[in-house]
Amino acid sequence: MDYIRAFIVGGTICLIGQILMDKTSFTPARILVSFVTAGVILGAIGIYDPIVEYGKAGATVPLPGFGYALAKGAIKDVKEMGIIGAFTGGIKATAAGIAAAIFFGYLMAIIFNPRAKS
Amino acid sequence: MEKKMEEKLKKDFEKIVHKKNPTSKFVKDCVMAFVVGGLICDIGQFFMNTFLSLGIPKEDVSYYNAAVMVFLGAFLTGLGVYDDIGKHAGAGSIVPITGFSNSIVSPAMEFKREGYVFGVGAKMFVIAGPVLVYGISSSVIVGIIYYFLK
Amino acid sequence: MAEKKLGLQTVKLKNPPSIISTSSIVGPKESEGPLREYFDIKLEDDLFGEKSWEKAESKMVREAVRNAIEKAKLKPQDIDYYFGGDLLNQIISSSFAARELQIPFFGLYGACSTMTESLSLGAMNIDGGYSDYVVAATSSHFCSAERQFRFPLEHGNQRPPTSQWTVTGSGAAVLAKKGNGPYITYVTTGRVMDFGIKDANNMGAAMAPAAADTILRHFKDTGFDAKDYDLIITGDLGKVGRDLTVDLVFKNGYDISSNFTDCGVEIFDLENQDVHAGGSGCGCSAVVFCGYLYNQLLNKNLKKVLLISTGALLSPTSTMQGESIPGIAHGVTIERMG
Numbered sequence: 001m002d003y004i005r006a007f008i009v010g011g012t013i014c015l016i017g018q019i020l021m022d023k024t025s026f027t028p029a030r031i032l033v034s035f036v037t038a039g040v041i042l043g044a045i046g047i048y049d050p051i052v053e054y055g056k057a058g059a060t061v062p063l064p065g066f067g068y069a070l071a072k073g074a075i076k077d078v079k080e081m082g083i084i085g086a087f088t089g090g091i092k093a094t095a096a097g098i099a100a101a102i103f104f105g106y107l108m109a110i111i112f113n114p115r116a117k118s
Numbered sequence: 119m120e121k122k123m124e125e126k127l128k129k130d131f132e133k134i135v136h137k138k139n140p141t142s143k144f145v146k147d148c149v150m151a152f153v154v155g156g157l158i159c160d161i162g163q164f165f166m167n168t169f170l171s172l173g174i175p176k177e178d179v180s181y182y183n184a185a186v187m188v189f190l191g192a193f194l195t196g197l198g199v200y201d202d203i204g205k206h207a208g209a210g211s212i213v214p215i216t217g218f219s220n221s222i223v224s225p226a227m228e229f230k231r232e233g234y235v236f237g238v239g240a241k242m243f244v245i246a247g248p249v250l251v252y253g254i255s256s257s258v259i260v261g262i263i264y265y266f267l268k
Numbered sequence: 269m270a271e272k273k274l275g276l277q278t279v280k281l282k283n284p285p286s287i288i289s290t291s292s293i294v295g296p297k298e299s300e301g302p303l304r305e306y307f308d309i310k311l312e313d314d315l316f317g318e319k320s321w322e323k324a325e326s327k328m329v330r331e332a333v334r335n336a337i338e339k340a341k342l343k344p345q346d347i348d349y350y351f352g353g354d355l356l357n358q359i360i361s362s363s364f365a366a367r368e369l370q371i372p373f374f375g376l377y378g379a380c381s382t383m384t385e386s387l388s389l390g391a392m393n394i395d396g397g398y399s400d401y402v403v404a405a406t407s408s409h410f411c412s413a414e415r416q417f418r419f420p421l422e423h424g425n426q427r428p429p430t431s432q433w434t435v436t437g438s439g440a441a442v443l444a445k446k447g448n449g450p451y452i453t454y455v456t457t458g459r460v461m462d463f464g465i466k467d468a469n470n471m472g473a474a475m476a477p478a479a480a481d482t483i484l485r486h487f488k489d490t491g492f493d494a495k496d497y498d499l500i501i502t503g504d505l506g507k508v509g510r511d512l513t514v515d516l517v518f519k520n521g522y523d524i525s526s527n528f529t530d531c532g533v534e535i536f537d538l539e540n541q542d543v544h545a546g547g548s549g550c551g552c553s554a555v556v557f558c559g560y561l562y563n564q565l566l567n568k569n570l571k572k573v574l575l576i577s578t579g580a581l582l583s584p585t586s587t588m589q590g591e592s593i594p595g596i597a598h599g600v601t602i603e604r605m606g
Contacts, residue, residue: 007157010214014154014155014209014212017210021208023144028425032213032217036252041260044263058160062155063217067257070253070260075260086260096185097184097215101246104189108195112196112197115422116295139430140429141429196422201424207424212425225423227420231320
């Protein structure tokens with residue numbers, strides 16, 4: 001059941017991205033930016049919680065899930081530490097993903113070379 | 119072109135081009151994005167369930183999951199597979215966090231020839247940098263608003 | 269009016285220079301295309317044994333020029349001038365090749381119109397009596413263009429159907445004061461035209477007005493018509509731009525549809541090679557001319573050709589600042605006499 005729900009929720013989020021790409025002049029970078037920001041906003045006003053509840057990885061793996069984690073983290077730290085939490089919470093909650101991307105990015109760049117497309 | 123004709127064509131050109139543009143394989147694109155995006159999320163779900171069954175606390179599972187999915191995206195990029203997936207899947211492989219990873223690894227690899235500091239180090243964020251800038255900034259704003267509304 | 273000038277934008281060469289040899293080098297994908305048998309050197313490796321795409325592209329230019337000079341049974345020191353350019357920042361492929369070749373060098377930037385720009389200037393230079401031999405050359409490389417203008421190679425982006433595939437290849441032609449032809453007889457220099465296209469994934473549409481304008485100007489200046497030519501061929505408009513050009517020319521009173529095509533459409537198999545609207549890049553018209561067309565002219569399958577290389581004069585900066593894409597197109601008439 002988890003897998004069907006994740007598939008449908010994740011697939012739908014990607015489908016929205018594809019429609020934006022084909023029907024507007026949205027570049028991939030713009031899609032990433034708007035999806036993360038949308039995730040932050042939806043997370044902050046509580047709309048994304050039920051989606052995560054229902055879709056699990058289908059909601060957390062796509063980039064709005066990254067934005068959702070940022071917003072949740074900021075709110076959590078504000079609750080615990082006051083105003084400074086707004087600055088610590090977001091990155092804390094997403095640190096694993098960001099650090100992994102930087103570290104593995106560097107590692108892959110050392111090991112592999114880009115290849116021509118065919 | 120005569121001046122008058124040139125001005126007329128220039129005015130109508132957008133319409134003329136629009137008529138001539140090939141119809142994008144819109145339906146096929148959408149199906150591929152949905153299926154591949156869904157599958158990537160299922161892979162995420164599989165790792166999530168695995169970590170939970172290994173007894174990792176629920177609130178930490180998302181950290182493990184993010185790291186593993188990012189690694190997967192990075193590794194497939196290194197192997198030269200991710201761009202082939204992306205060619206067919208479009209947003210289906212851009213929107214998941216593996217796509218975020220791909221957008222960091224691909225410029226890092228590409229600009230290695232410009233050196234490890236200004237090449238790999240600096241160019242790593244040409245595509246993904248804005249995601250962090252806008253994501254983190256808006257989360258800070260959310261935190262501040264929450265502080266005053268609480 | 270200037271002695272050799274014809275109409276507004278055309279020059280009639282009094283002593284038409286002869287194209288005495290050409291050379292073409294292409295990458296692996298082009299070697300699988302429909303014109304593969306006409307290319308001199310077919311690379312199996314996009315890196316050409318070098319460490320970077322830029323070095324590989326520069327080596328392609330160097331080898332194409334050397335090979336063309338050798339085929340003409342000349343030495344680099346016999347060549348009076350080298351006219352050339354490419355797409356890379358500060359035209360490094362060409363100037364780095366010129367560093368090795370040590371031929372007096374005029375560096376040109378006309379984006380993908382560089383093949384006919386260099387042929388035009390080289391031909392006028394010889395006709396003017398300033399030289400006996402010149403070489404005209406240009407190049408492009410899929411990988412170096414991609415990283416400069418678009419995305420890193422391994423980035424998982426999706427190309428829209430109007431996008432084109434940059435040709436990996438370099439072409440060089442040696443022009444001489446005397447020779448058995450084919451000859452460059454007319455040169456029509458294009459104006460920069462901009463009909464407001466902003467989509468960098470639709471270069472064919474951005475360049476079509478320039479191509480149409482140069483064709484029309486050429487007809488008006490020379491009095492020629494489509495039927496005076498065996499073939500009218502543009503540089504890298506692709507399928508979208510080719511159809512638009514036929515359309516624009518038709519709206520101005522000329523029908524070129526029966527003997528008109530585009531190098532970008534011919535160099536790849538559009539159905540099976542996943543290149544979307546076709547080939548592009550300086551190398552596109554360069555290798556199609558130096559490979560296929562030159563061969564057809566020598567074998568008398570073609571007698572008179574109007575070659576119009578087309579260029580999109582954008583930069584990554586101008587695109588990001590939201591500027592529209594100006595286009596340019598230069599035409600040269602190449603014909604066999606008798």
